[in-house]
Amino acid sequence: MRNARRCSLSIGLCIVLIIGPAWSRTPASVEPRSETGQLQGAPWRIDYPAHWNGELVMLAHGFEPVGTPRPDPWPGNKGSEALVKAGYAVGQSGYRSQGWAVADAIEDTERLRQRFVAQHPDTRRTWILGFSMGGAVAIATLERLPQHYTGGISLCGANLPGDVLAAEMLTSLVAFEYFFPAAKGVPEAGLTSPAAAHLPQAQTYDAIEAAVQANPAAAATLAKRLELQPDELADTISLHTLVFQQLVTRSGGMPVGNTRTVYAGFGDDKAFNAKVRRITADAGAQAWVERELGLTGVLRRPLLLQYNHDDPSVTPRFEPIYPALAARAGATPPPTTLPATGEGHCDFTPGQVVEAVSTQSRWAKEPTR
Incomplete structure (x- = not known):
């Protein structure tokens, strides 16, 4: 575009050829800059590079427990600075609510x-990038609003449809109750009960940790089924309690049931299925x-997935769920999973975050891919 040959064709054409699009011009300031503010109750931040490549990354953050103090102005993700240095503009909403939002x-x-x-308006490409819970945000956005995005990236994502997520949370909580009955500090009705929703997070964790420490054999059996190390069990069950109670609160009832579920992998499965607490779902929830x-699995834009090794929050059994859903839906193109x-x-290091986005950007330039 910068070969200004045949300028005599027209003055206007010469100007376009010489100046080029706005995103290719060196800005007046060579320093990166940031803007912050509020949009309908949601804090936000946009970081601009010194030399913009014309591409925007919309970054979706992960789960933030209700009540977590919120910084003002909204801070950047740890990968933001590297993305900005690589030439991307980065937009981040803090969301107007906390929890499984x-x-x-x-x-x-x-x-x-x-x-x-x-x-x-001269933005060339827009990407949606999500971490953890933000992975589900990224995928749902790509499914529902594909016209606005060139593609998406989910890193360490909880890439699960809501019903699958709720069922997984329920499984771990009723299994904890089975292996650690009448645990001190845990409501008699269990961690799925309304009483558990009112427990402070620290108190919930302490009660779970004490039960786990008191019965190492049961902890080992449950940890193996949940693909965890025993020392990760208390943290994970505590997190699942928070997420499950958020789903109950937001849906207005019990979002999943297990009256017909046949469980496996809990040691004596016959005894487990006979004694585990059975819960009926609320239709409205x-x-x-x-x-x-x-999530439908219907994709019309490229999606890149990448996970971490030994992740207690997103374990290996979660990883094939969305690709299988996309395959059944005939997603075009199907999602691509990078090595963990x-x-x-x-x-993820900041460099790995940039590489994931850059990989999608390079692939976008390959029409035969």
């Missing part, structure tokens, strides 16, 4: 994207989960 996150992220594009947290990296939950 997937539905709010989709809307709040879309409002911020619209704000950015209105001010920068089930409908909410399907509507607000549903790092150790633990969301253990």
Whole structure:
């Protein structure tokens, strides 16, 4: 475009050829900059590079427990600085609510994207990037609003439809109750009960940890079934309690049941299935989960997935669920899973975050891919 040959064709054409699109021009300032604010109750942040490559990354953060103090202004993700140095603009919504706020996150992220594009109509490509719970936000956004995105990336993502997520949480909580009956500090009605929703997080964790420490054999059996190390069990059950209670609160009832579930992998499965607590789902809550947290597998934009080794929050049994859903739906193109990296939950270096986005950007330039 910078070969200004045959300038005599027209002055206007010469100007376009020489100047090029707005995103290719060096800005007046060579320093990166940030903007922050609020959009309908959601804090937000946009980081601009010194030399913009014309591409926008909308970044969706993970689960934030209700009551967590919120910084003002909204801070950048640990990968933001590296993305900005690589030339990307990065937009991040803090969401207007905390907890399992997937539905709010989709809307709040879309409002911020619209704000950015209105001010920068020359944006060439837009990517949705999510971490942990934000992975589900990214995938749902890509399914529902494909016209606004070139593609998506889910890193360490909880890439599960809402009903599957709720069932997984329920399984771990009723299994804990089975292996550690009458655990001191745990409500008699169990961790799925309304009473558990009112326990402070620290108190819930302490009660679970004490029960686990008191019965190492039961802890080992449950940890093996949940694909955890025994020392990860208390943290995981505590997290599952928080998430499950969030689903109950947001859906207005019990979002999943297990009256017909036949469990396996818990040692003496016959005894487990005979004695485990059975719970009936609320139809209205089930409908909410399907509507607000549903994933269909229908993709019309490329999606890249990447996980971590030994992640106690997103264990290996979760990883094939969304690709299988996409395969059944005939997703075009199907999602691509990169080799796992790092150790633990969301253990990506800033460089690896940039590489994931850059990989999608390179692939977008390969029409035969």
